[in-house]
Amino acid sequence: MAWSTREIAELAGTSLRAVRHYHQIGLLAEPDRHNNGYKQYGAAHLVRLVRIKRLTDLGFSLPQIAAMGDSDEHPEEALRALDDELAAKMERIRSARAELAALLDDSSHIDLPSNFVRPDAVAKLSDVDRSLVVVMTRVLGPRGLADYGKLLENVPEEPAGVLAFDDLPADADESTRREIVEHLVPYLRAVYAAHPGVLESRADAPKGPSHFDRTVAAAMSELYNDAQLDVLRRTREILRATDDGSGTG
Structure with a gap:
């Protein structure tokens, strides 16, 4: 008994296209042909096709099947x-x-690590601050993540002067910038006193503190305007000068 290509494909539960492809890549031997030129497949071909079909259904790739050879072992x-x-x-x-x-x-935020912080803690952040936190989670190590997570879940209420930072225009005048700095310094000092581990959070950054600093600085330069960056720079300088280096990088 000999089968045509269509018949053997149906028997094996595969397609004509698949049979022809198996021939092209050498996975299935070419059968003999009738005098009229039509292929005539035998039992050995059917057994081979059934084996290929079973293995592909299990998840093997065609190269993997080819590597197994033609043996029935x-x-x-x-x-x-x-x-x-x-x-x-x-x-x-x-x-x-x-x-x-x-x-x-x-309703956790999909762009933050699982079990990082409670959703309600993230909800308190502005969109810009949350974007910065997302960047930081990509460059902090396990200890740094834990320290920042604790801070975010226990961050003190921001006074009006600190909240004004989010709406600070890029062309804010000198007195406005100075006023916000005056509010930020004691606020951040209190935050760092309550969460001292944050000051060393870069220590276990996977690619090192310098990579962390460069990445966060680049993100901040994109997320915050010139006036906000100036306020943050001044605030860090005051904290470092008055608290012997306890400001963040």
Whole structure:
């Protein structure tokens, strides 16, 4: 009994296109032909096609199947390797689903690390400040993340003078800038006194403190206008001068 290409494709549960592709890449041997030129497939071809179909359904790539050769020997090593790969993939999926559940349950921000801070703590931040926090989470180490997370969840209420920083125009005059600095200095001093670990948060940055400083500085130059950057610079200088270097970088 010999089958045509269409017949053997149907028997194997695959497609004509797949059969032709397997021939092209050398995965399936070419069959003999009738006098009229039509291919005639036999049982060996069907067994090979069924094997290819089963392996691809399991998740093997065609190059992997080709590497197994034409032998009917049970591919135990390859099957075990695939099983390990699928187990790892299932763990990644399980972890992703757990994170999705947390995002759905508490409306956590998708751009921040899971379990970093409570959603209500992030909700208090301005859009600009939250963007800066996102950047910082990409360059901080585990200890730095923990310290900043604690700060964000316990940050003291900002007085009106500090809140004015968010709306400071780029062309703010000298007296306005100086006034905001006067409010920021005692506020930040109190924050650092309550969360001293933040001052050393760069210490375990994966790529080092200098990389952290460059990255955060670049983000700040984009997120804040010239007047805001000037106010922050002055505030840091005062904190460093009066508190013996306890201002942030």
